[in-house]
Amino acid sequence: MAKQQVPIIEGLFTWPSQKPQLLASKCKKCGSYFFPKVAYCGNPDCPKDKANMEVVPLSNTGKMYTFTIHTAQPAHPFRMEPFKPYGVAMVDVPEGMRVLGMTTTTEGLKIGQAVEMTVGKLYEDAENEYITWMWKPVEK
Amino acid sequence: MKPMREVAIVGIGQHPWGQFPEKSMQDMGVECIVSALKDANMSWRDIQSAAFGAYMWIADRGGVPSLLMGTSIARMMGETGIPMVNCVNACASGQAILREAVLAVASGHVDTAIAIAADKSAGGFFRPQLRDASPTKFDRGGENDTDYIRFCMTGETNPAYWAMELRRRMYDVGTTDEVLAMAKHMTSEGAVHNPYARYRKVFTMEEIQASKYIADPLRLFEICATSDGAAAVIVTTMENAKKYSKKPLLVKAITIGTPTFGDPTIRLTFCSAFPRPGVPDLSESRNAIKAIYKMSGLQPADIDIIELPDNSSWHYLVYLECILGLKTGEADKMLMSGKVHPITGELPVCSGGGVAAQGEAVVAQGLSQVCQLVRQMRGECGEGQVKKTKLVNGLAQTYGYAGNNAACILHKAW
Incomplete structure (x- = not known):
């Protein structure tokens, strides 16, 4: 039987889902987006009222703003087993937000390329695979 | 409210940067206080107010006494009942506590104050301090710990962030590998005669460019190490300064500096940004620089010597541009021209080798920069003294993650 896929940290994207989406907060007053979710709008001119904030799933497509290939292994509590070099990217999504995330590959990454959000495994135990959100280059 | 008084630096004390497993942070802090007091011809009982850098990595080492550094060090120096405050503003803490000491004197609250920071940041990549054996059971406090989230979910280390900004810069203005290596090579020439630097050697272009990638396009030798370090700075009124020092620095x-809402930078410890029109990147750093020029009435052309936060070669370039008000890409040309050579340049930058040669000791870094400016402006650096003789205004700026910045301008006052 296939292992269950479990987010390393819950509540950051819709899951389980065929088409996972990052969960952001949107301010109903000024339209600003925040990820991860926040209790209050970070716009200094907005009232600090939790009722103004709604949780919205972000578009799961975007454009690569920049990236790096990380070859050194970070310390605990980062876990990737087995460790291999990985990509980290900043992606501009249609809502006007720039979002961080790992990439599904270290090959062929380019600034400006189209990407979509998916999930990927970082490590596993006897029952579960532990996943995070990742940006995947889209062939065009 | 009374008008503010002018304040001058009359004593500095610094511990070399490096790794000192035989000493505690508090030991190193005491050594610096003793040196600074000697430099200012003062005794500990002359100090009327103190501000301390509070250690950030207490889940790894040091514990609560290293967070409450003031009363911890007071137990060693001898308790005198004076006001003490502990401050963490990430890597910008050093100048944040100097500001606290300066304001205590400027306001008339006290006449003499000290800023002290001691740090043991050694240990590779900075990591989250949340200790959660079961990260899937994220508690209410943890939801706000975007540092933990970015680290575990995206693998974004500090150099990863710097490398991403750098790759975008290379794409936008064509910064080359050679320029990145030159930032390290040139600053390393300043470190050779700096007794407080950890790496007192010249790194050649070849060895820098042959060093392995940590986070492509940044190489091992283009990223600062993490170090143990400590420093202390004593300030008093300008009126009293001559009593304590022949060469006070006003x-x-x-x-x-802190950020402006709408900054497009995904700052370290965060996972996203919501860029808004007209808001620049690194707004916390630009806000700090704008403020010190306004306060001083000076402009970039008036600055004679600079200590900037070269935590990586990327930092060197963007902070040179930030401090001098240059367009993105102009720092590359200025660096390659040699104008900013640490010793021989017409505008010496990172005269002691900078953060690259020291390795970063988080909360102490800003004070180390200030100590280096003071030594150069006093003309005390011996073989490491800059060739330029007109050193009237010196500027130091410290980078700090999560949108923390600090900057100051010192002025020759003798």
């Missing part, structure tokens, strides 16, 4: 301006 603190012409000092401030803390």
